[in-house]
Amino acid sequence: MLDRLSDTNRRAFLDGIRTLSPAVAATFSWGLVTGIAMAKSVLTVPQALGMSIAVYAGSSQLAVLPLFAAKLPIWTILLTAAMVNLRFVIFSAGLAPHFSYLPMWRRLVLGYFNGDIIYLMFAKRNFPTGFQPGKEAFFWGLAVTSWSSWQVSSIAGILLASLFPDDWGLELAGTLALLPLIVSAIATRSTLAAVGIASIVALLAFDLPYRIGLPIAVLAALAAGSIADAVIARVAPDRVRKPRAPAALPATREAPPGESAPTRPDTTRPDTRRSAR
Known part of the structure; x- marks a missing residue:
């Protein structure tokens, strides 16, 4: 493959x-x-x-x-x-x-x-x-x-x-193995706020029926992250993390499905328009 x-x-x-x-x-x-x-x-x-x-x-x-x-x-x-x-x-x-x-x-x-x-x-x-x-x-x-x-x-x-x-x-072992991955994803203050609020809400809502505490914690994390971004942008706009610049495309760019690949001008052939004059 x-x-x-x-x-x-x-x-x-x-x-x-x-x-x-x-x-x-x-x-x-x-x-x-x-x-x-x-x-x-x-x-x-x-x-x-x-x-x-x-x-x-x-x-x-x-x-x-x-x-x-x-x-x-x-x-x-x-x-x-x-x-x-x-x-x-x-x-x-x-x-x-x-x-x-x-x-x-x-x-x-x-x-x-x-x-x-x-x-x-x-x-x-x-x-x-x-x-x-x-x-x-x-x-x-x-x-x-x-x-x-x-x-x-x-x-x-x-x-x-x-x-x-x-x-x-084994369930505890799986949780412990996931912790380093989660911690490595905390790169901004808004992410830290989202993780902290989600952890608190998940603990408080642990005994709710239908495991509804999990989606509540997710929504709380989204709200906390959005509020933190808004506060940081207002107080210290220079500290807002800017997205990375897109990676440079390879020399031969692939076209998305349904489109033809772009063609390059042929630079090996002489320019006949100038000589015709």
Whole structure:
């Protein structure tokens, strides 16, 4: 597959794999915990495997397992999963300006593979919006690495659940592995304010039903970050972090889907117009 990619896309794809590699341990741990939890719940092995592949969202998968055990109505289960996954609406809105030129079906596929760590790693690159050579390939490098590590660990947890004691603390290990990645993303005061407010709100709303505390914390983080940006812009406008300049395009620019590649003037041929005079 890599041989069929252009040099730009091949390098970007491998760069995406390298970028997400530090998060593989955390992803693997969370996937293993989720697989074990599904295998030890009321789900059958085929049902657990199907949920791992179709849902691909550990927080919502863990949130609905007690509801399955309690035999609650399906609308309650769907509402809980929707509340937990509401943050993906924000992630998708952040990706929309970058991939709006793609057809609908490709954007839907990108949405399925999107995730917390993937969006964090992608956003840290500060890509310019619109078409950019290698940008989609970089996203796919992140997505393939995350999805593969998650599915391998989740399926291993489902099939080998009886070999893992409940007191191993794998869920805590996954959380601890994610902390350095989260801390490394705190690069501005507004981001620090968003993380601090989200942490406080998440703790205060931890016991709310349907895991609704998670979307509340996300909305609180957005509000805190926006307010912090507005205050900093008013008090000290020179301290507002400016976005990076777009990376220089390669010499042979690739055209977005549906457009032809730009042609260059032929400088090797002599200018006959001057000699004709």
